[in-house]
Amino acid sequence: MRHPFEDSPPFIPMTDAVAATFDSALRVALEEDVGAGDVTTNSIIPESAAATADIVIRRRGILAGLALGLRTFALLEPRIHVERRADDGARVEAGSAVARVSGPARSILTAERVALNLLGRLCGIATLTRSYVDEVLGFPAKISDTRKTTPGLRALERYAVRAGGGVNHRFGLHDAVLIKDNHLAAVGSVVEAVARARSAATGLVIEVECDTLEQVRAALEAGADAVLLDNMDNVTISSAVKAARGKAMVEASGGVNLRTVRGIASTGVDVISVGSLTHGAISLDVALDFILHQG
Numbered sequence: 001m002r003h004p005f006e007d008s009p010p011f012i013p014m015t016d017a018v019a020a021t022f023d024s025a026l027r028v029a030l031e032e033d034v035g036a037g038d039v040t041t042n043s044i045i046p047e048s049a050a051a052t053a054d055i056v057i058r059r060r061g062i063l064a065g066l067a068l069g070l071r072t073f074a075l076l077e078p079r080i081h082v083e084r085r086a087d088d089g090a091r092v093e094a095g096s097a098v099a100r101v102s103g104p105a106r107s108i109l110t111a112e113r114v115a116l117n118l119l120g121r122l123c124g125i126a127t128l129t130r131s132y133v134d135e136v137l138g139f140p141a142k143i144s145d146t147r148k149t150t151p152g153l154r155a156l157e158r159y160a161v162r163a164g165g166g167v168n169h170r171f172g173l174h175d176a177v178l179i180k181d182n183h184l185a186a187v188g189s190v191v192e193a194v195a196r197a198r199s200a201a202t203g204l205v206i207e208v209e210c211d212t213l214e215q216v217r218a219a220l221e222a223g224a225d226a227v228l229l230d231n232m233d234n235v236t237i238s239s240a241v242k243a244a245r246g247k248a249m250v251e252a253s254g255g256v257n258l259r260t261v262r263g264i265a266s267t268g269v270d271v272i273s274v275g276s277l278t279h280g281a282i283s284l285d286v287a288l289d290f291i292l293h294q295g
Helices: 016-020 023-034 039-044 066-076 105-135 154-163 181-187 190-200 213-222 234-244 261-265
Strands: 050-057 081-084 096-104 142-144 177-179 206-210 226-230 249-253 271-273 286-293
Touching (some): 016 066, 023 066, 023 105, 050 066, 050 105, 066 081, 066 096, 066 105, 096 105, 105 261, 105 286, 177 190, 181 206, 190 206, 206 213, 213 226, 226 234, 234 249, 261 271
Parallel strands (some): 206 226
Antiparallel strands (some): 050 096, 050 286, 081 096
């Protein structure tokens, strides 16, 4: 049985057509910000004014979400022309102009904050992910996200993880079984929990979160497809990897940071899941350099 990590979608830069599938989310974001209208812009900028603006990355990082940001401008005002100058997944230097928008000045200014918020957020996730991926170079371990995502934005944040070179964990509660400590507390036995899951969740991968080597051995004996080693030290992780070799995939998680991730990777684990890829990423500094052309 294949593990979800093996089926994590390969990274393909988002096309305009894919960006359009997120129109409903973009409309909600625009409505939240614009409401009844941009009173500042509309009171200062003539309706006939046109403008050109470059989207500029202020800090070195990994680009992600550019098509989505550009779609925000076009969704608010179809007359805005967008020109992409870089692709998601690329490493961009500080000061890089990754796109240009041109058209009605009011609309460009009104859409600016929503577009840049989304772009900066996704670039921040991709950039942090790449930092982790770079730290484990030379080892087989893959860097994975978790379900610790922003509600409603999971698909986009997972896309940004892939843009940074990471892989995706299960999307939600529906596409894989992950038996965690509270499940085990409710059932009382690793063997029983795996047996129940195997009977009811036919065809799905079954993973067991383990706090001890005893739980790892129980999960392997029960036929789990994967074990998640929660907050184990590297010596214990190494022992678990040896026990699971040829039997189950091994994932390490809990307390992972850029100082510890390489040591964890050296134990031979298959996957290291890092919740902070999404819940702890700092948005990349993205700006709009604006030139007004009076109409």
